[in-house]
Amino acid sequence: MMAKPFFRTVYDVPREEYxxxxxxxxxxxxxxxxxxxxxxxxxPNTIVVNATGCVEVSxxxxxxxxxKVPWIHVAFExxxxxxxxxxxxxxxxxxxGVLDPSKKINIIALAGDGGTYDIGFQALSGxxxxxxxxxxxxxxxxxxxxxxxxxxxxxxxxAWTTTTPVGKILKGKIQQKKPIAEIVxxxxxxxxxxxxxxxxxxxxxxxxxxxxxxxxxxxxxIQPCTTxxxxxxxxxxxxxxxxxxxxxWINWEQEEGQFRVTVTVPRRKHVRHYFELQGRFSHLTPxxxxxxxxxxxxxxxxxxxxxxxxxxxxxxE
Amino acid sequence: MGWKELPRGGSILExxxxxxxxxxxxxxxxxxxxxxxxxxxxxxxxxxxxxAIYIIDKPYATSSGRQFxxxxxxxxxxxKGCGMCVEECEPKAIDWVEEEx
Ligand SMILES: Cc1ncc(C[n+]2csc(CCOP(=O)(O)OP(=O)(O)O)c2C)c(N)n1
Ligand code: SF4
Ligand code: SF4
Ligand code: SF4
Ligand SMILES: [Mg+2]
Numbered sequence: 001m002m003a004k005p006f007f008r009t010v011y012d013v014p015r016e017e018y019x020x021x022x023x024x025x026x027x028x029x030x031x032x033x034x035x036x037x038x039x040x041x042x043x044p045n046t047i048v049v050n051a052t053g054c055v056e057v058s059x060x061x062x063x064x065x066x067x068k069v070p071w072i073h074v075a076f077e078x079x080x081x082x083x084x085x086x087x088x089x090x091x092x093x094x095x096x097g098v099l100d101p102s103k104k105i106n107i108i109a110l111a112g113d114g115g116t117y118d119i120g121f122q123a124l125s126g127x128x129x130x131x132x133x134x135x136x137x138x139x140x141x142x143x144x145x146x147x148x149x150x151x152x153x154x155x156x157x158x159a160w161t162t163t164t165p166v167g168k169i170l171k172g173k174i175q176q177k178k179p180i181a182e183i184v185x186x187x188x189x190x191x192x193x194x195x196x197x198x199x200x201x202x203x204x205x206x207x208x209x210x211x212x213x214x215x216x217x218x219x220x221x222i223q224p225c226t227t228x229x230x231x232x233x234x235x236x237x238x239x240x241x242x243x244x245x246x247x248x249w250i251n252w253e254q255e256e257g258q259f260r261v262t263v264t265v266p267r268r269k270h271v272r273h274y275f276e277l278q279g280r281f282s283h284l285t286p287x288x289x290x291x292x293x294x295x296x297x298x299x300x301x302x303x304x305x306x307x308x309x310x311x312x313x314x315x316x317e
Numbered sequence: 318m319g320w321k322e323l324p325r326g327g328s329i330l331e332x333x334x335x336x337x338x339x340x341x342x343x344x345x346x347x348x349x350x351x352x353x354x355x356x357x358x359x360x361x362x363x364x365x366x367x368x369a370i371y372i373i374d375k376p377y378a379t380s381s382g383r384q385f386x387x388x389x390x391x392x393x394x395x396x397k398g399c400g401m402c403v404e405e406c407e408p409k410a411i412d413w414v415e416e417e418x
Contacts (some may be wrong), residue, residue, distance in 0.1 A: 010359035020333030021367040021395035027343055028399030032366025059335070062327060066335040200363050226399075234400030237364050 007041075007204040014040050023066040024058040028226045028233025030240060031055050031139050033197045035110070038137060041207040042106045044069060047086055051079035051111035051120055054146045054225075055139065077119040080127035083109040083134040106211050109136045113154030114144040117180050128187040128216045135210040135217045138180065141225035149228040153178040158288065160280040161228070171283060181220040185254050191217035193253035198241035199263050202251055206262075209255070222249050230279025242274045247296045247312050250303060261303065261311040268315045271296055340367065344398030347414050348391055353379050354410035355389055361402035361411065362389055369396040 007013060018039035025032045031054060039046070046069045050056040056073050059066040074082045087107050093099040109127075111120055116138045127134060143161045144150040151161040156177045160166050164173040185192040190213040195203035203221065210217035224240050226233040243249035244263055248271060251263035271293050275281040284292075293315070300312040324330055350361075362370045375388040391402075403411045 010363055013359075013363065015372055017368055018333075019368065020336045021369055021392070022335030022338035022340060023367070024338075024340070025366060027397035028401055029366050032368075033364050033401075036366065036368055037363070060329070061335075061338075063323070063329055064335040064338060065329040065331075066333060068333040197364075232400070234404045236366075236399070236401055238404055 005201065005205045006208050007201040009201070012201070013037070013204070014043075016040065016043075018042075018044065018046075018068040019059075020066045020068060022064070024061060025054060026225075026227050026233070028236050029054070029058075030197050030224050030236040031141070033237070034137075034139055034203070034221050034223060035059075037197070037200060037204055038108070038110075038207050039069065041204050042069070042108060042211060045104060046070070046106040046108060047072070049073075049079050049083040049086065049107070049109045051109075051115035052076045052146070053112035053115055053144075054141070055110060055112070057146050076115055078123045079109040079111045079115060079120055080123040080134070080136060083107050083136070084123075084127045084130060084132045087132045087134055107132075107134045108211075109134055111136070111138060112145070113138065113140045113142055113180075114150075114152045116140075117153030117178050124184070125187065128184065128189050128218075131189075131215050133215055135207070135219065137207070137210075138218070138220045139223040140220060141223045141228060142177075143225075143228050145225050145228045154180065158281060158284060158292070160283065166283045171288075172280070181218065184218045184220075187216075188257070189216040189218065190214065191253070191255055193217075193219045193262075194249070194251055195219055195221045196240050196244050196249060196251055196263070197221065197223070198237050198244065199251060202262050206253060209253070213255075228280070230282075231277050235277055239274065239277055242269065242277070245269045246271045246274045247300050248274060250299075250312065252303075259306060261307055264311045264313075266313040267317070268300065268313055269317050270315060273317075339394045340397050341394045344393075344396060344416055346398045346400065347393065347396060347416055348398070348400070348402050349412040349414050350389060350391060351410050351412060352377050352388055354408055356408050356410070357385050357387065357389060358407065359389065360405040360407070364401050364405050365396075366399070366401070367395045367397065369393075370402060 019036040048071045094101040151164045158172040193206040224236045377385045
């Protein structure tokens with residue numbers, strides 16, 4: 001029933017690079033890893049629409065660009081609207097015979113959590129409802145990083161940011177992280193997925209599927225941020241994997257309404273392993289960590305029931 | 318260059334021209350791949366966010382007799398010294414060496 005995955009090992013990954021070095025992302029920024037691999041999947045016939053944020057600012061310090069594919073930035077809030085316009089324009093040019101109608105051109109909207117959960121949400125929802133054939137990639141570093149670590153709708157509960165400080169009264173963010181991929185899935189578009197650069201083949205297969213479906217697609221990628229999460233830059237990918245190994249970040253996809261967990265976790269690690277590495281959670285007490293652990297246990301149960309078998313296993317270490 | 322000579326709309330007409338901005342001087346430590354120990358698993362190449370690790374068509378024979386058609390090398394013009402490659406390298410084939418002036 002399931003087609004074989006396209007990317008299985010490192011040797012399936014193309015050598016060509018479409019992200020040039022010389023960009024200004026922080027040393028160890030996993031957004032570089034994600035974007036580099038995204039472009040390897042998409043290839044040269046691709047137009048990228050980038051909302052502002054760390055990726056936009058760091059890859060295009062005028063008059064330089066790290067992009068080897070056509071790329072446009074208009075504003076913070078409208079990546080999905082600009083991508084919709086480009087898709088419509090290409091359709092019109094094909095209909096008029098200006099462009100070869102058989103030519104496949106990928107259109108990718110790329111935005112951070114601030115640009116997606118919050119300010120860009122209206123444009124995104126409109127794009128999904130109108131059904132534009134665009135793949136929207138959300139790189140989620142869980143705060144407005146480019147402007148100095150302000151909280152967003154994607155910041156998790158208890159996380160320190162400059163606008164959710166830790167002191168006598170506040171202990172980081174009060175609210176829960178908004179379930180953005182599920183909200184997108186409620187638009188009933190053909191393809192929605194969550195992904196993790198620590199599982200590069202799974203992530204790249206999702207980018208590939210997202211570009212192939214006939215309609216809008218959405219891939220939500222966790223993106224550990226050394227500066228905002230406060231960890232040693234060498235641990236970016238280790239942390240990404242820990243998010244999945246602890247069950248905090250479940251890699252799933254929903255294809256034509258069918259929900260699947262793509263990375264099963266037979267033995268789950270305690271969430272403290274994930275929190276311990278990050279300064280933004282250093283104020284958490286053992287009781288608070290246990291409370292979060294209980295919630296993750298419940299979520300694992302919910303997912304296992306939804307799938308009808310154990311895909312997220314028991315807590316073991 | 319004055320603004321009148323700039324391309325219209327602030328377009329940048331040379332794809333990937335950030336290659337002329339060397340970020341290697343951000344580093345305080347550098348990764349050094351020991352070709353003899355490297356199994357060519359390419360994990361470091363997958364994760365490097367610059368990218369500053371490249372697959373080079375340079376054959377290599379290890380001291381234990383393994384033949385490889387290619388090598389994996391760090392481009393120090395761009396490596397920012399984050400250490401992610403070191404963390405990913407399971408065979409521990411990457412040394413972490415302090416830079417000195
Ligand atoms: C309308 C508007 N408001 C505010 C800004 C300032 N601004 C630029 S980037 C940014 C943060 C982006 O956060 P996010 O989307 O999470 O991306 P990240 O920087 O974390 O990669 C903000 C607030 C702007 N450019 N435009
Ligand atoms: S602040 Fe975070 S997301 Fe932004 S460039 Fe640095 S590591 Fe990357
Ligand atoms: S230290 Fe970081 S920038 Fe340098 S080669 Fe390794 S992963 Fe790339
Ligand atoms: S991760 Fe280590 S063993 Fe694998 S290719 Fe890189 S240097 Fe070689
Ligand atoms: Mg962000």
